[in-house]
Amino acid sequence: MKKEITVTINGEKHTATVEPRTLLVHLIREHLRLTGTHIGCDTSNCGACTILVNGKSIKSCTMLAIQADGKEIITVEGLATTEGLHPIQEGFKENHGLHCGYCTPGMMMRAVELLADNPNPTEEEIRWGISGNLCRCTGYNNIVKAIQYAGAKMRGETLPSTEPEFV
């Protein structure tokens, strides 16, 4: 039995008719064609599908589209503005926070909530904060640096060095 839902995605209102079993990630990728949100594991483990729903980072492969009715969603496509990249995007770019990039949208969406909650996290808090996001390429060190860079930028501090770390 299909139902009509309305969601605000990246500031724009969308109405869609979905089966209750439609997963939120499928609504985003297939109905709305916003393919920046990735599906990695499809089993709630990898975090590639992470988006913000009412400001909270969630795994969109584990939420029904119908549960998002009336909610505000932000996906990776909603980060940059006409002014330029979001600090977290700049952080990943400057610090080589990605190789293949598959995990990156989810990593960044998670980092956005992490920094909103805790604007000046310790390295340990960052590592726990992204523990629900798997990266098979980078070894995480440059992701941690990217998040530190974004935090510093958002706090208006001088930016840490962006020399990549080779280990």
Place this chain on the structure above:
Amino acid sequence: MIPAPFDYAAPMTLAEAFALLEEHGDEAKILAGGHSLIPMMKLRFASPEFLIDINNIPGLSYIKESDGYLRIGAMTREADLDHSGLIRSRYPIFTDASKLIADPQVRNMGTIGGNLAHGDAANDHPAVMLAMRAEVVISSSEGQRVVPIDEFFFGFYMTAVQPNEILTEIRIPVPPAHTGNAYHKLERKVGDYATAGVAVQLTVDGKGFCTHAGIGLTNVNPTPMRATRSEEALVGEKMTEEAIARAAQMAAEDCNPSDDLRGDEEYKRAMVGVLTKRMIHKALERARS
């Protein structure tokens, strides 16, 4: 992976939710955080015909102390526990568990009520609740009943919650002075279920004798398990190394772990022994501080 088809409603009141439960009987399932249920539906381990989403019902999410109980609303998210000043300052056992239960995104959704109602011995809150001798408030159109945690877990994915009922509150007796508690689980990686986990709550008197002991075990029995013999061995005893070692040994002997990818039976028993000993020490340290 897409779940099998089902119908869905998101009632705004408990009364409406009870009416839907009555209408649909055991074809219906409650949807709380969805982080156990939706993965199971995607894998088709569960195919309910009707989901009753209780996320829109106000008044089911709170953390407060009143009338001698810590009361936690069933829809309180794991993340709410992390952010609660009351929990952080007075209930360190939850802080122990929080870094060990899933990951931040899952914690934004998962509820404490769902963690218990799922009835999975691999979940972590059941052992914590056993150690703290919690009571579970279960509601239906006929009213409320209060079930002690020892009568809550029936079997694999089976609890005292009947098809027409909703778990609404968890009540934990506010621990007396000189009480300490602690939880730890051995996990292979972040977000994994326990290889073995142990929750301990102890009260000691001024002379160092144990007056109350609660010990709950995670994932080493078909249901969440109370280490009764270990508790009995501690109460009335002076908390010496020997007494602690004896209680730990009993927990290792009494649990019923099965061989799986996380380890074989012998290893898990050994880990229950080690963790029980460590958690008794940690709870004791907290009871004394």
